[in-house]
Amino acid sequence: MITIEFLGPIQKAPLTLEASSLRDVAEVLKQDSEMTQWLENCAVAVNDTLVASLDTPLKSGDKVSLLPPVCGG
Amino acid sequence: MITIEFLGPIQKAPLTLEASSLRDVAEVLKQDSEMTQWLENCAVAVNDTLVASLDTPLKSGDKVSLLPPVCGG
Amino acid sequence: MLELYEGGLNVPEIITRWYAEEAQFNYGAYIPFIGTVREEDGIDGLSFDVYEPILNGWFDAWQSKAEALGAKLKMAHSRGDVLVHQSSYIAAVFSPKRRVALETIEKFVEDFKVSAPIWKYDLRGGQRLYAADRSTPILGAGILGEKQ
């Protein structure tokens, strides 16, 4: 099982699901109409490290974080 | 009569002389061997405004200042 | 050093403490950048969410880059609500030399704006509204939305 957490303005409780790569995560989130506006502009971190590929493998216990557009300062 | 003042590291007392342009000032200062090292790297101000031409006219009472290379900060 | 505070920053305390902390390390240039909440469009203030684990990693990577140039970085940021005319952000560089300090503070502040995992909200009439139009996707964002 992996955990997905939604940061900042995404008002959504964490999800727990089975996934072996980010591709599986994308499949699940695309079914969620609330998430449509976020998938195209969110960065993704696995265990708090930003990743650049959908092929990033996942193992049980991993944490996937979605980071929407930022504006610090 | 005009006055010439020497700023910063130029260890020289002010001079008073007759001059109708900076060209006259240059003629006089070139006779002064102490000034050789400074004439080529000093900027010149007339009445506290920097000037760019030897043809700058001077009138009685004007103050000419020589500003050697700077390093503030 | 990265410092997070609830609410507006105590700017005098922070910028003078940082100056004192580095006084004996022979830096020739110190440049703090102080960001203050502007009164505009009728907002009461701004509010911030900060995701600390990734912010720390981003900051540590920048600190390593600065150290390679002989420089040092410090940063302070607010969480939660910051009213207009209060400050929410300080980024600072110490460096032996002027050029490195000027170049580093500019790059650090600009990268902060597009990379640091911090989310901004307008405070308006008791509501906290995500500042979507002023926000920037992090470099590499969007992979989950790719056609497969």
Add this chain to the structure above:
Amino acid sequence: MLELYEGGLNVPEIITRWYAEEAQFNYGAYIPFIGTVREEDGIDGLSFDVYEPILNGWFDAWQSKAEALGAKLKMAHSRGDVLVHQSSYIAAVFSPKRRVALETIEKFVEDFKVSAPIWKYDLRGGQRLYAADRSTPILGAGILGEKQ
């Protein structure tokens, strides 16, 4: 505003007072650049001569340029002796926006180095030695040495 002081600057007093002075003017960015005397080549400190009439004119011209961008400049500098690890120079910009602040502080500080009528001396073994090798002729210098 341009402030000259005998000896080293009271940096905490100056940078916090400036921050307070501008607190109600709705600037979004404040960047002070603080220059400190480094211990190097065995010097005891630096010493400065300042020619105030032309410095004021130079500063006023910069202030006008900054105002055209909605920004404001402040500066403090030492006269006389400043020992190692003391500060001799603060330049600061206030601006509504980040980009103008970052660009203006860089240009202002760089132009200061080659234009402000200030002369630097090394303090070494009780002597005050002109720092000729680190000094820059002001733009347009040399007219008195031209062949006629």
